[in-house]
Amino acid sequence: MPTIDLWAVDGYISTPDGKSIYIWGFTDKAGGSAQLPGPTIIIKRQDPPARTMVTVNLTNSLPEPVSILFPGQSEVRVNGNPVQPQYQNGSLISLTNHCLPGETITYTFYAENSGTFLYESGTNPHKQVPMGLYGAIIVRPQDYMPDHTGYKTAYGTGTGTEFDREYLLVVGEIDPDLHQAVELGKPYDTRVYKPRYWTMNGRCANDTMLPDNVDHLPNQPHGAMIMLEPGEKVLIRYAGAGVENHPLHPHGNHTRLVGMDGRLLQNRTLSNTTDLSYKRFTVLTGAGQTYDQIYTWTGLGFEPVTNQIPTVIPNLRNMAIGHTGMTMWSGSPYLGVKGELPSGMVSYNEVGEYHFMLHSHAEPEITNWGAFPGGLMTMIAVYPNGTLERHHGMLPVESHGL
Amino acid sequence: MAVITKDLWAKKGIIAFPDGVEVPFWGFAAAAGGNPQLPGPVIIARVGDVIKITLRNELSDFVSLIFPGQDYIPTPVKENGVFTSYNTHASPGGVVTYTFTATRPGVFLYESGASPERQVPMGLYGAMVIYPPGVDHPSDPDYHTAYGNNTASLYDVDKVLILSEVDSGFNLAVDSGSSFNMLDFEPDYWLINGRSYPFTVLPDDVDILVSQPLGSKVNAAPGKRILIRCLNAGSQNHSFRLEGITARVVAVDSWPLAAGTGSIDATYLKNTITIASGESYDLLFISGPEGQYYLHDRDHHHLCNAGQYPGGMATRLDVMQADPVDVPVSPSQLACSVICRNGIRLNWRDRAINEEGCVVERKTGVEDFEILAFLTAPGLTEYTDRNVLPNTSYTYRVRAYNSKGFSGYSNRCSVTTHDLIAGPANLACIAVTANQIDLAWTNNAYNANGYIIERRTAETERYLVIAEVDGDMTAYSDDTVEANTRYYYRVQAYNSTESSCYSNECGVTTPAIPPGAPEHLQSVYISSDLVILKWDFNYTNKDEFIIERKSGAAEYNEIGSVDKYNFYYFDFQVAGNTIYYYRVRAYSKTGGYSGYSNEIMVNTPA
Amino acid sequence: MITRIRRSATDGWVNTPDGRTHYIFGFGDISGVPENELVNYRARAELMAPPLLLKAGNEYIVTLTSLGTPTRPDLDDPHTIHYHGFPNQIAFYDGVPEASVAVPVGRDLEYYYKPLDPGTYMYHCHHEPVEHIQMGMVGPLVVYPHDYDSSDPAYKTAYGYGTGTEYHREYYVFLNELDCSIHNLVATVQEPDWTEYRPTYWLINGRAYPDTIDTPGGSRLQSQPWPALIKANAGERVLLRFVNLGFQQHAMELLGAVLKVVGIDGMRPLGQNGEDLSYNKNIIYIAPGQSYDAIFTAPEAPDMYPLTLPFYNRNLIKNNSGGVEPGGMVTEVQIYAPGSLPHQTEPNQA
Numbered sequence A: 001m002p003t004i005d006l007w008a009v010d011g012y013i014s015t016p017d018g019k020s021i022y023i024w025g026f027t028d029k030a031g032g033s034a035q036l037p038g039p040t041i042i043i044k045r046q047d048p049p050a051r052t053m054v055t056v057n058l059t060n061s062l063p064e065p066v067s068i069l070f071p072g073q074s075e076v077r078v079n080g081n082p083v084q085p086q087y088q089n090g091s092l093i094s095l096t097n098h099c100l101p102g103e104t105i106t107y108t109f110y111a112e113n114s115g116t117f118l119y120e121s122g123t124n125p126h127k128q129v130p131m132g133l134y135g136a137i138i139v140r141p142q143d144y145m146p147d148h149t150g151y152k153t154a155y156g157t158g159t160g161t162e163f164d165r166e167y168l169l170v171v172g173e174i175d176p177d178l179h180q181a182v183e184l185g186k187p188y189d190t191r192v193y194k195p196r197y198w199t200m201n202g203r204c205a206n207d208t209m210l211p212d213n214v215d216h217l218p219n220q221p222h223g224a225m226i227m228l229e230p231g232e233k234v235l236i237r238y239a240g241a242g243v244e245n246h247p248l249h250p251h252g253n254h255t256r257l258v259g260m261d262g263r264l265l266q267n268r269t270l271s272n273t274t275d276l277s278y279k280r281f282t283v284l285t286g287a288g289q290t291y292d293q294i295y296t297w298t299g300l301g302f303e304p305v306t307n308q309i310p311t312v313i314p315n316l317r318n319m320a321i322g323h324t325g326m327t328m329w330s331g332s333p334y335l336g337v338k339g340e341l342p343s344g345m346v347s348y349n350e351v352g353e354y355h356f357m358l359h360s361h362a363e364p365e366i367t368n369w370g371a372f373p374g375g376l377m378t379m380i381a382v383y384p385n386g387t388l389e390r391h392h393g394m395l396p397v398e399s400h401g402l
Numbered sequence B: 001m002a003v004i005t006k007d008l009w010a011k012k013g014i015i016a017f018p019d020g021v022e023v024p025f026w027g028f029a030a031a032a033g034g035n036p037q038l039p040g041p042v043i044i045a046r047v048g049d050v051i052k053i054t055l056r057n058e059l060s061d062f063v064s065l066i067f068p069g070q071d072y073i074p075t076p077v078k079e080n081g082v083f084t085s086y087n088t089h090a091s092p093g094g095v096v097t098y099t100f101t102a103t104r105p106g107v108f109l110y111e112s113g114a115s116p117e118r119q120v121p122m123g124l125y126g127a128m129v130i131y132p133p134g135v136d137h138p139s140d141p142d143y144h145t146a147y148g149n150n151t152a153s154l155y156d157v158d159k160v161l162i163l164s165e166v167d168s169g170f171n172l173a174v175d176s177g178s179s180f181n182m183l184d185f186e187p188d189y190w191l192i193n194g195r196s197y198p199f200t201v202l203p204d205d206v207d208i209l210v211s212q213p214l215g216s217k218v219n220a221a222p223g224k225r226i227l228i229r230c231l232n233a234g235s236q237n238h239s240f241r242l243e244g245i246t247a248r249v250v251a252v253d254s255w256p257l258a259a260g261t262g263s264i265d266a267t268y269l270k271n272t273i274t275i276a277s278g279e280s281y282d283l284l285f286i287s288g289p290e291g292q293y294y295l296h297d298r299d300h301h302h303l304c305n306a307g308q309y310p311g312g313m314a315t316r317l318d319v320m321q322a323d324p325v326d327v328p329v330s331p332s333q334l335a336c337s338v339i340c341r342n343g344i345r346l347n348w349r350d351r352a353i354n355e356e357g358c359v360v361e362r363k364t365g366v367e368d369f370e371i372l373a374f375l376t377a378p379g380l381t382e383y384t385d386r387n388v389l390p391n392t393s394y395t396y397r398v399r400a401y402n403s404k405g406f407s408g409y410s411n412r413c414s415v416t417t418h419d420l421i422a423g424p425a426n427l428a429c430i431a432v433t434a435n436q437i438d439l440a441w442t443n444n445a446y447n448a449n450g451y452i453i454e455r456r457t458a459e460t461e462r463y464l465v466i467a468e469v470d471g472d473m474t475a476y477s478d479d480t481v482e483a484n485t486r487y488y489y490r491v492q493a494y495n496s497t498e499s500s501c502y503s504n505e506c507g508v509t510t511p512a513i514p515p516g517a518p519e520h521l522q523s524v525y526i527s528s529d530l531v532i533l534k535w536d537f538n539y540t541n542k543d544e545f546i547i548e549r550k551s552g553a554a555e556y557n558e559i560g561s562v563d564k565y566n567f568y569y570f571d572f573q574v575a576g577n578t579i580y581y582y583r584v585r586a587y588s589k590t591g592g593y594s595g596y597s598n599e600i601m602v603n604t605p606a
Numbered sequence C: 001m002i003t004r005i006r007r008s009a010t011d012g013w014v015n016t017p018d019g020r021t022h023y024i025f026g027f028g029d030i031s032g033v034p035e036n037e038l039v040n041y042r043a044r045a046e047l048m049a050p051p052l053l054l055k056a057g058n059e060y061i062v063t064l065t066s067l068g069t070p071t072r073p074d075l076d077d078p079h080t081i082h083y084h085g086f087p088n089q090i091a092f093y094d095g096v097p098e099a100s101v102a103v104p105v106g107r108d109l110e111y112y113y114k115p116l117d118p119g120t121y122m123y124h125c126h127h128e129p130v131e132h133i134q135m136g137m138v139g140p141l142v143v144y145p146h147d148y149d150s151s152d153p154a155y156k157t158a159y160g161y162g163t164g165t166e167y168h169r170e171y172y173v174f175l176n177e178l179d180c181s182i183h184n185l186v187a188t189v190q191e192p193d194w195t196e197y198r199p200t201y202w203l204i205n206g207r208a209y210p211d212t213i214d215t216p217g218g219s220r221l222q223s224q225p226w227p228a229l230i231k232a233n234a235g236e237r238v239l240l241r242f243v244n245l246g247f248q249q250h251a252m253e254l255l256g257a258v259l260k261v262v263g264i265d266g267m268r269p270l271g272q273n274g275e276d277l278s279y280n281k282n283i284i285y286i287a288p289g290q291s292y293d294a295i296f297t298a299p300e301a302p303d304m305y306p307l308t309l310p311f312y313n314r315n316l317i318k319n320n321s322g323g324v325e326p327g328g329m330v331t332e333v334q335i336y337a338p339g340s341l342p343h344q345t346e347p348n349q350a
């Protein structure tokens, strides 16, 4: 049965505009710093009738009580008893059992449903969740087999949720004044909450497009770049960990929304299945909610010899390309072709892949403290067939072992 | 088919928040002379009923009602081509009657259509619940369903939760007729059924909330089908979380997602649902094991009252085997005592087994009792009132509550704080020398005759009085201290009748005194390969002696040391026919180095 | 056959009911305008941008010509057209400057579209999108089904014959907001802090109430040619094409009629087995970058014609213009006795 050791600790994250922001967060490494978001917990369900019990040991190294809520999970318990809200001097402090500074608490729950879930602090949540005490849980169906066609699914074989690659995007907001107040031990009035940064997997654009585990972002280990080849099915899991709702819009295609809050959008009876999934081009990622979607891109069939684009490509020297001398573009309208860009232009394009933006359409959220580009933005890169390494978009079957 | 007749009086009133703030609002009263209510009185009907609402306007603005979601054509009122009301209005002092037939089941708002941008946030809204016709008849297929047979809406317990917000500054301005720029609207309270947490978990119709009669706590036994009917009357969108629960969304805007035989089952499961302004969601689930489950806004900043957690848009489901059949037994043996620096400590005996929490009330002198605190946990027997003034009489009483209502009050207890209660504060102490510590404090007492200064040398020791000073003093020098010792002090004010609380404790360590310099250094033996030095024997406050030597014009070098019980030093490292100079000093770990002894000159023979 | 459409990118001014004027960037329709007359279209940006009306299966080339911003001659921002929601787009026609090409002042770019999926979409400039969207470079884009026929009731549909989306009349409900202090900063060559975005006007089809119901418009509203007055004969089916290109979520409420959602984000809501997931709503809750197609049946109420149904944002505190109410996203639906209004031949025709 999976057992996850988490520590609630503090630490710092960096923003692309050079700020260092104090956070509270979770780590799964003894002595580690807070990670934003907390470590992703991936669980594969047991074959029924066995139940998948998950154990989470939380050790609190912060100066006040901390707890973890597991919305959407079954039978969440502490010491064998159902979790309960906690009070101090008769006043609510935690929505679930907490652990005091220096102590350890053990939660257990049954992972009864596949899908994407949040875990987040239930103690002083107006402060602790925005400070960073949140993370995501992925539960895989019991028949999940990543190397078997039809069995690499979000919700089980036969549910229409097959995918080739998967990406998790945990979104949040940051008001640096809250973080500074907590760092200095000063009071903070939630009425003045005003986010200045928006994070995708703990990073603000353009850091979202960097790979996982880059050296200069030690506490923000996860990138948010989405990579696929034409025709591949990509499972994109949105998790809204902030307190606001964010309309996330991928260019290039609609997504089919197949599950929310870790529940398949399907009603099944013995004789009948009603599929409730449908396609969206902008999914409002609500606070505390998750959205599982399938995205794919097949293109329009243009290619340089037999099916040229029907418009004239202007002289690129006369056009505006990229930002401050840099572009993600190949210089060619064709997938897999690298064209000639005006001299002096630096292209980050590798093999003629297409880049489509995925971003919040509440556009002030794609800034870092008001300066575009930043915030809730990343790119979807469509690589020519056979050029994208297999490991991209491959999350492990399980994160913390049996 | 019945005719449901409802008279509503639009009028001004006051709503209260748990932090003690009271705010004017406009609302609908259910009776002439009654208090307006937030939200307005719930109107309950069955499909097919004729609903006839008579609005009596006791405000000084036009007021009207609109009925979103009903099969009802409004008749808007315009002035210069611009809406003044979305439906026929009642002039100040006037009356208007609206009549329509309830054609479909669900939870709906009724709300003001006159200047709704202001009047709805001011409180002119309420809920209408329309049930299928057979909802009350056990033999009817619609029995205990929200939307009729085959709509996946069968319930055991249903509860309407009306979400909204209040910007207290807006309410104050609009009520007093002052200007308010709507661009500045920023809520500071978030409400369910007109109350902010923890008022939300109090029972209905509590005497302290005359205009907020609706609690929102749900009680149910395990295994029951609970239907939560969330209706957003506010101007913001809220993400509502059912903590520890995954519910089935069975209707949105009162359109069932499984709309009866022959239509598809489009119900789905969620644990958090974003509910836009004006929307409604019917959420059905089966109650789990016994315990408390919070139902709350997942925008945690809305779990605050005026910026302070906990509060706001939160309420609770209590799953218990049996609903309380009676109000709790009242608490007893309430006792109160002054606790220095902490205020007043209350203790009582909890005699109830079915209470959900209790309310502590306080009054000063002859004033009325006011609510001091809502304690939202059962089984409590103490509370500390940290907000008291000097020289004031307080009387307390406590009562418990559950969903059936309040218990009787406990006995009262009274206590008078003395006028010295605050006592001196900010005590600071500085060791000026090894033998003097200066104390300073601030005077919080109005009429101290003097101060008692107490001291101890270790945290484990008892304090002893070392001095008394006059009441106009705020400083003292203690010159009875020893070097290199840690002292703790506290100060207490007194007058002819009583003593104050102690000040804070301060601690300081005196610096050590350097050891005395050795004296009378002399050489007692001199040869070509040995010099013996001797000095006066005195080991007090010393750990060792350090011997230094030089020859000629060179610098002194440390050549050796002996412990404090020695007063001889044997220098074997000498050459013949050389002039040496010697000096000695003492060293102690706490006091450092002493001065040097006298210097002597030794001339070794060849 | 390829249909050619041309859009200008330039600047201009819009008006709000409180008498104030606001600087915008925007698009204009310059289809068929001779090259030597283009100069006359400078500073004539429109809000909302001229709708792009396409038909599924047909081919289009939309040329974007940047005419510059006469009020901000210093500004050398390029522009693009992003066809928001076009499935399987290639990067070159997607209008994202960081991943393709943008159009500097005095230049053109051709975008080719062969839309295959009917529905309600939107287009906007994607250069520094937070600024260029807020400044007004936003408009609706409608793809009619390939079998669309305005003269045949069975074929005048949102999603094609037999999809249950027949309508008699269609109207745009194009939503966005305007923060006047940001527009002033841009007009006076200053940098806004976008995290301080705080709208002062809430617009339907580029206008705030009561300009929304001002059908003659007049010269004061010449850059805002789209009223939001909705008219129908009793019993007719009216298609509302909701688009939100503001930065806030809105909750539009229509009194006296039920809205049936038949399209979301340019698609019929259909399950994987073809389940028809269309549904009834009282409130259309719409986030930035979303679109909804909703049809209501104009209620019949003999002896009461014309009926007036208020149609407004249920986020009531936004229904003001610069703090003065009523204003904002408020308009009305007027319903006439059957047969009173002639057949509608173009969208938004009132």
Ligand SMILES: [Cu+2]
Binding pocket: A249, A251, A357, A359, C082, C126
């Ligand atoms: Cu975009």
Ligand SMILES: [Cu+2]
Binding pocket: A249, A361, C082, C084, C124, C289
């Ligand atoms: Cu867009």
